Amino acid sequence: MIRSLDVADIYFFIRATGWTLVLTAIAFAGAAVAGAIVAIVSLTRSRILRFVAWAYVLVFQGTPLLLQLFIVFFMPNLIGITMSPLGAATIALTLNGGAFLGEIWRGGLQAIHKGQWEAAGSIGLSKLQQIRWVIGPQAAKLTAPATVGFLVQLLKATSLTAIIGFTELTRAGQIVVNSTFEPFRVFGIIGIIYFFLCYPLSFLSRKLEARNNTPFGSIRATM
């Protein structure tokens, strides 16, 4: 009952690659929104808000993404709500990614010298305006490599959505391996596909770093 690897399998991998990309895009968009909120909330004066942000990061960095996917997908069924796999993946990847991205961006905002905040405040900008026009652009420059690095991690982490029924790239590989018993060839192909998805991102990261290496370059750009 072992069959050989054939062209249909390659189409299968291409479709699965589509899922990997869709999940990555959704996850990054969701994580960016959640991360921005976490980063900003972590800098507010309100102790309660800061505590909530801290607890959120603690919980979602401290538990495996696999478990988070599992709970979001299966738990609602028990109270009669059917969660679609895409919905569950969106929620879990957003919440998980938000915790990591939030910490990266908080670190970036806090790394900007106090004098910049004071200077921005002295010309009458509100806290959010300070972040938007003065601190944010400088922090973005600092955190760009880490953010892109996170995106690469996220792309690979989407393989965990196999637990809730997605046939993304890694799962597709496993299915074909178990029918063809050719792990070296199949995972070789899968590895190459992952590389060509991740390499451009890593390349982009280097580019961003190089471009932003001129002092105050990004500030002039936004002004």
Next chain:
Amino acid sequence: MNARPLSKFAFAVCLLFAMISSLSAQTISSLVSANKIKIGVLVDFPPFGLMNRNQEPDGFDIELAKMMAAALGVQPEIIPVSNANRIPYLQSGRIDVLVASLGITPERAKQVMFTTPYAGTAVVVAGPKSRALTSLDQLANLRIAIGRGSASDAYFTRLPPKGATILKFDGEASAFQAANSGQADVFSTSNITVASLREANPNADFEQKLELSTQGNGMAVRLDAFELHQWLNTFIYSVKINGQLNALYEKWVKSPLPVLPNL
């Protein structure tokens, strides 16, 4: 696949499901009036469950599942599941029944209700022809490759041979490759997988050595689905005595259906 299906945390979550499950019990009439039965199957365990060239689920389990739905007079909805998530899929109500080569064990029977077995497999050890291996004692000091979550994994977790090193791989294919490339001395999998590997690798140096245990695979329903359970048992009984089950087994597994004690 008669496997230990869940990592520890998943097992804990399963128990939680079992405790707080509020799903209403399914009845035959509710399935018939919906004209649909959702059946969970494996697609990575040939010849029982696999993806065929058209990338559709196929295999012994899948054909039997379709036959079962036809006998019930409803449309089958075939849903691929994996070792790790098949029991949660059933417990959370995403599927009505598992026809997923699930080995019957008392441990699992705390989570799902098994039908009488419809197929069976044996856990075996295979290795190079030159290696003398006729008793369990001879496994000492060997490196044994197995697929994580497989029946072999369950067996060796329960009865680890003294001094042996268990190497766990993601899937039976990788375990075989490990033994074949010399990273392990022997590998352990089902008798059926060994037969398939023999067919696919006529020149590779390995043969079945030791039979460790045999296990029957049952269909599984939720713990409270008595009506469906009884109907499935009746269905399995009928395809056993009319020869359809044996013919299907011969078609996919290329050997006669083992005699299985009834549950």
